[in-house]
Amino acid sequence: MIDVARRHRGTASIILAVAAAALVAGVSVGAQADDDWWSPDSGRTFQASKDYGNPGGILRVLLKDGPMETRGHPFFSAVGPSGRACVTCHQPADSMSLSAKSAQDRWDRTAGKDPLFAAYDGSDCPTLPQAERASHSLLLDHGLIRIQRPWPAQDVAGKPIKADFDIEVVRDPTTCNSGGFGPDKGKISVYRRPRPVANLKYLLAVGFAYDPKQGMPLPLDPESGKPMSGNLMADGRAGTLNAQMRDASSTHLALLKHMDAADMARIVDFESRVFAAQQIDAAGSRVDTGGAEGGPAKLANSEAGQLGSIGRPVWSEFEAWEKPAPGLSPKQAAFRASVARGAKVFRDKTFLISDSAGINSPIGFGNPVRNSCVFCHNMTQMGNDVAPGQVDLGTTNQPFADPMPWLPLFRITCKGPPHPHYGRVIYTSDPGYALTTGRCADVGKITLQSMRGLSARAPYFSNGVAKDLRGVVDFYERRYKIGYTEQEKQDLVNLMSVL
Template identity: 80%
Template structure:
């Protein structure tokens, strides 16, 4: 705070000391409430060591290991391109380092649609639409989706064209973006996806297998370091390292015309590697690290990444202590905690038949169908993403399993060679997913599995935002695999996932 020259030195000294003490208290308090939820580029404020953000279920905690960090001139928080965005624009701390549809609506209302968040390139349904109209941004405002422009035909990581083994035709084009300069006729495909969180990255970068068991192939190697890549960073696997992801985001979402330099990438990597997010408290159940449980991001920061959730570390064992009653709780707290503990067991133990899911049942596969539980794919201890790298098709974008989404484009994929192992020669999809990276028909609809932390802060869910709330996730799996959950089991799973 700048003090006027007329201020008395006698008053300024104790006030300065008090201000410093207050800042220290805010930065180190385990349950500090951050006053302003929105981080605008160039705000220059310090990123706290710990801050809690309220959400519909309770509160999220964002933890920065190593203490508070100044953000002035930091490349994650500073706009470097013409659209005025920084990385933080689409990766907000209050939204678990992602962006919720509700937050986008708040920003539209607060700025009359002039926030850099709504940049024409990908913050609108199509750059060719009238940008001042709210309807031109409906996919971001209502479904939390950004436009992702991919090359058609696909290109490899070096920019070399790939000859796909399928044809792609546009069947439905509600945004108009598939018909003009941003569509297949001009060498592009526009698809619409949720922003993935940039937190808990040591888990997303961890490698649990020396090969890709979903393809039966060796892991791809980083061309810069020569090291294997985890495959868990981006929805369609187009960038396998943080450096590649930053280059991609800089050239597209930030519209920076020059390459991001190595020094800036190193500073962003350092910051992202120290950020951990998880739900910290529940409005019904209280603190998630109480009563013997180990919820919250502190456990994530301390734990080893990449461990398969077994051998004494079962997935969501953080809440095992809540299987037994804890003295001193209100009936509501006790009931909610018991529900979370049951949800963890259902997640691990209730099996069902998984069928016609590429990346699980094919190409190498475990049989079709295979009987297992949610933990089969969401198997990494503390985190719930997949220890085994690679992409999976759950049917969230491909018919007949995908929910009706008339607001998204629809493509007809026709395999030129062998038919798809589960869909045949012709596939209808709103997003070809991994196939836009590999050019393979067998990869149509495959998407990198999401991490499960901080869910209560970043609705909607799935890569295409088709589940508006956590119950919508459960309902999709119920329809897709005919699991047979009871209403109580569904609520237990909702409570569990709200606590992550």
């Protein structure tokens, strides 16, 4: 109990120190809990710039050509029987995503009555007693929303795809893959983190005319005929914002019909203008000073889709922090130097990447292949993948995944050729991209996450298995046996905390 109390006091001290430094620097700091949370139909003004405190410093959310009145706007308006709006799961203070901490706070403040906890996907399963906290444990403890996928998989027209694997339920702690649910009923429930709807021009940018991971041309948007980036959703089931909205309106918002074209156009306009990134670091200094070019303003005004190995190296915007700037405290100078070192480790420390579908197969860069973090996190200013980002890092597939007894476990049996890295039988908590393609070779592939605003939206990875940024580094260390020193691990954490 004493250790817990000390940790809470320490976190509070950091946030207060950051807030004080921000005010001295002339930066406005956002209000606390009640004002930070956006409820549907609040009628508030979405400001052109607003700051929100978090354990890593202060996040800034920009709206280009803002401010914007939200009354009557479809992103902020309650729809459907649950009373949810898009903003319910895409909160500005959480970098337009949803943190587990915010979910816990809403449960405590509303006694579990907030629309966030709607039975369909805000609980572990709709059949559980909804008034009990335990029925919402995955959202409250791990920041996970239930995603119900059809089985067999379906193409964009809703026609079944003949899968080359069978799927069986081995473990079902949520009871949502058995009874009236489950593969035998045409439904599979997996649990994932809400992806942020900020900085979307980077996620939608098409960096290649083909998918180098598959050796195939990019799929085309059936509406516009243009190539789709493949970086929008965790399992690649929707390649455009319109397709994503249709998916969300019929599931998360529980609408009986899709949004109309006018509403979708207004949402796309809003989401295309929102940029979010850390503005003040944990040491209390701005990330766009001292020669650095961090912060959301740089994101808003930079060209998307640039490959770091060709243009400006990834995270080189922090190179200037290698040398201390005048007026910094020793703590600030040391923190900045650590961030600069972390950027170099991210780019330059190579390791052997093995048995990772989407990298080592199907067309393959070799198995293993030696490279660094920027092999996949290669887009300048953003750190996501310029190419379509479906990769199996092992976050959901055994034997690489961490133990996650709170999640379902599926046994995949390949009916055709065995998986190139796992063989004929695979155990996974989330088949990922395979639920979209029906291909055994895609089991466990997940679209790479964007790397901005990380401090505001813990936990991490699609299944929330990393509770903090150190957990992200530790997972990669275990998975690929990289050999990071303790200093390198802390430098990487500090780097990610300022993005």
